[in-house]
Amino acid sequence: MNHEKMRVRVCQLGARLHYGAARSLERKSALEMLITDICAAKGWPSLLRFVPPSLRPASLKRLLGRVPAEIPHKRIAMYPRLGVEYQQLLSRCNDRGERLRVSLRVGKRFGDLVIRQGFGNATHAYVFSGAGLEIIQAAKSRGLQTVVELPAAPCEIEQNIMDQEFSNYGDWETNANCDEVLKEFAALQRIEWATADRIVVPSQFVARGLETLGVPPDRFVIVPYGIGGTLKQTVRNERTGPLRVLTVAGVKLQKGPQYILQAAKLLRSGFEFRLVGSSALSSSAEKQLRENVDLVGIVPRTEVRAHFEWADVFLFPSICDGFGVVLLEALAAGLPIITTPNTGVAIRDGIEGFVVPIRDGSAIADRLDRLASDPSLLKQMSQHAMERAKDFTLDAYSDRLYDALTGEPTESEKDNAALSFKC
Numbered sequence: 095m096n097h098e099k100m101r102v103r104v105c106q107l108g109a110r111l112h113y114g115a116a117r118s119l120e121r122k123s124a125l126e127m128l129i130t131d132i133c134a135a136k137g138w139p140s141l142l143r144f145v146p147p148s149l150r151p152a153s154l155k156r157l158l159g160r161v162p163a164e165i166p167h168k169r170i171a172m173y174p175r176l177g178v179e180y181q182q183l184l185s186r187c188n189d190r191g192e193r194l195r196v197s198l199r200v201g202k203r204f205g206d207l208v209i210r211q212g213f214g215n216a217t218h219a220y221v222f223s224g225a226g227l228e229i230i231q232a233a234k235s236r237g238l239q240t241v242v243e244l245p246a247a248p249c250e251i252e253q254n255i256m257d258q259e260f261s262n263y264g265d266w267e268t269n270a271n272c273d274e275v276l277k278e279f280a281a282l283q284r285i286e287w288a289t290a291d292r293i294v295v296p297s298q299f300v301a302r303g304l305e306t307l308g309v310p311p312d313r314f315v316i317v318p319y320g321i322g323g324t325l326k327q328t329v330r331n332e333r334t335g336p337l338r339v340l341t342v343a344g345v346k347l348q349k350g351p352q353y354i355l356q357a358a359k360l361l362r363s364g365f366e367f368r369l370v371g372s373s374a375l376s377s378s379a380e381k382q383l384r385e386n387v388d389l390v391g392i393v394p395r396t397e398v399r400a401h402f403e404w405a406d407v408f409l410f411p412s413i414c415d416g417f418g419v420v421l422l423e424a425l426a427a428g429l430p431i432i433t434t435p436n437t438g439v440a441i442r443d444g445i446e447g448f449v450v451p452i453r454d455g456s457a458i459a460d461r462l463d464r465l466a467s468d469p470s471l472l473k474q475m476s477q478h479a480m481e482r483a484k485d486f487t488l489d490a491y492s493d494r495l496y497d498a499l500t501g502e503p504t505e506s507e508k509d510n511a512a513l514s515f516k517c
Contacts, residue, residue, distance in 0.1 A: 320487050
């Protein structure tokens, strides 16, 4: 196929990566249309920006943040009624099982609406796992190439990891019984992978999950994410006082707050731990954390930068993340990072920070102690972090995604890519 004529119709519920795939393809003049549920770029949702900031509830603030920057309005189509209903249904969910049931139901409705609208002049249909099967099938029947993105580990892999976590920390977070809906979601994912022409994943961690489930390596391609200018690089002053350790993530077992607590208890003095994000933990678990960690709670996105500027180190000990985009923000802010292999690993161990095993509070404590006791190492890793951030810009992601969709890389290109993003 002539690459210049590739026209991709991106179909997505929500605003994942701030519509990164669609924006990246627009930069390459390859976006035919972005189809989504609701955004604030056009139609009646765009008028909500006239609501005074002091009168905006949190849900409205989130909606107003959904703007596919750089994409012309004429190439955006949406179903705002479905989007409003989707958010209302999610707000009533009490556990992961209920959220999955809602997502499955809304995903199918979204697919039906996309198919009814048609595929215009598209040559490719790009969908996201869990809400793309009907679109893939319809697009293939019309001769389009089809791509499904799997942003996170397959749900079967994630559930195996989380089952162990809930077994160890059952009093920290409610573990709803959702085996049946998980089986349904897993079956849907497997059919999507088998039907699409190409699977796109953001990291080797997700790729390993596919291989574990029997998906051949030639069926998927690794395309690490990139971000726009959400945070400016910060020249960090010489540290005085305690080492300030920041985590920005949902406070739930998946993100590893239990191991932050382990590390904090081992270190005790000379360190300050701050955790920014909404909590899903029990009150007793929060009480344990508060004895050693400052739980800030959820903050508006506009206030996150102040927390990055406060910190000396970014800690992200998640046990299961397809690709921790927040790590890219930490790199851009010039923060050395301590993370695990299960987060997409945007850093190289010993260069921009440290990669430690999952579920290992003592390893976290050891690396933090090393940084606290060696100011030159801290400064060196900070400088390396700002350099590494250049590999994860939106332009770099655009190049990677476009190349993935326009053909097979050569073997040497595959080797270079593997080296470039190896931890």
